[in-house]
Amino acid sequence: MDLRIFTEPQQGATYDTLLKVAKATEDLHFDAFFRSDHFLSMGGTDGLPGPTDAWITLAGLARETSRIRLGTLMTAGTFRLPGVLAIQVAQVDQMSGGRVELGLGTGWFEEEHTAYGIPFPKEKFGRLEEQLAIVTGLWSTPLGETFTHQGSHYQLSDSPALPKPAQAKVPVLVGGHGAKRTPRLAARYADEFNIPFASLEDTRRQFGRVREAVQEAGRAPREMVYSNALVACVGKDEAEVARRAAAIGRQVDELRANGLAGSPAEVVDKIGRYAEAGSERIYLQILDLDDLDHLELISAQVQSQLS
Template sequence: MRFAFKTSPQSTSWPDLLALWRAADAIEVFESGWLSDHFHATHGADPATPRLECWTALAALAQATSRLRLGTLVTGVHYRHPAVLANMAATVDVLSGGRLELGVGAGWNAEESDAYGIRLGTPGERSDRFEEACRVLTALLSPQPTTTFEGAHYRLTDARCEPKPLQRPHPPLCVGGNGEKRTLRTAARYAQHWNYDLGPIEGFRRARDVLHAHCADIGRDPATIRLSCQLRHTGDPAETAATARAFAEEGADLAIVYLTPPYTPAVLEPLAEALTRREGTRRSSPPAGPAVRTRPHTPGGPSCCPPW
């Protein structure tokens, strides 16, 4: 299993968030860092709580770090037209030297959607729109020069995304969500990475099996999709590490530890030590970071790439 961390850009200051990410960039145990993407405060916080915009912050963090892969968990596709999002993602991939992980979901937050006049839609509409958005994103970010697409929600005519991202055929697409009929089917078709949100291990096990069944239906090798789980850091590094190991036994490849504000670099070393400890021994050297994959796959269809 490999390890990552996640931060919400709310209930914090930019200097504190930046300090934590810079410190994590120097600790090779953490292969990636992730930001959540909302416009209003979440998790029961006061609605007036300031919250930094995700993609702008991600671009700044790309410049402030040199090793960490970095991504979104997740961007609701209804927030930004997928053609706009594709251009944003390509730019962040270039700025980061090819380190972007593009995490997307169907969207769920009615409160902020209503506040901004952004249509969230019914569950069925969200699923239809999400699948179309995945098709648009992978097409625009692929090496093909233009994209023409005709769907119920999106229409493109000879659309371009230049410059292209550095990663080929495109930055890995991470699909977040556990919807068995639609979201996991979309993940089976388009994702290189599927993420299980905060939840019990039984939910991960069931969603994993459903995802693999969808892969079987379309003839895709499930091993080509990386499986990750999110787990909230309890403040006890040993307890967090034990939870990560339990998910690893169920097939999770990556544990993404959700950190809680106030953010401080002091939390990172004890957590890294606990995550990599085996049978009471201390880690002597960190694992190497992930390689950038370049083996091509067919845009808009099942991937033949190895897991990212």
């Protein structure tokens, strides 16, 4: 089971804070550092000192880390034109020496679009499908050839399809709870399918749908990685669990029910149940980015039990 660190900087974090977490992620032997792509805080927090841009952050971290994978859960399709996004991700992949992964979703939080003057189209899924076709198409176009796309939402003509990423294939993540269109989209374009904040039952059901879609698309079952994103709140004892839950404004019982909360032994057991449901990778949503002791505990007493 791979464990990755997943942060929500829109809740309030500077680049320097994210750099400390990314360096701890690397030093503590986690597999990757991922971040959300939002411009407005949620859940009543003030979000101070304000948002940071996902791909600018990852560009900086690409030069200040050396081993960990870097990516987004998920880049909002409403924020960037697909041709520009392909250039940005390819450049950051070059800057990292080939360690970037792209999670791409529709974008869903209307208030942040209103706050920063970003168009929020009613029909987003069709746009996402074209975005995935364009980004992956630009990257896979052979050198010296051009790429053209004439779609309902985007038109590209005779693009030189440059620059190319450092990796021969940048892993693409698609995710969500949709029962029909989402699995088909993942089967067509994704290397990894992620389901966020889902129960064991919902995880098992959605992974099954995606596996069926992968088979229908004529792909080998092992071509897709299946992953979860779950909030983490781990403590050496019940008092430490309660303190960490309070620090993120959550209740311990709710976190135990809906995330990975409790003692290291409890969390290892629950991760095992997600593995039985088909999960191969878990993104640990870390909400208190100043609590690096939390990462140390998870590394020493959870991750060490999973290898």
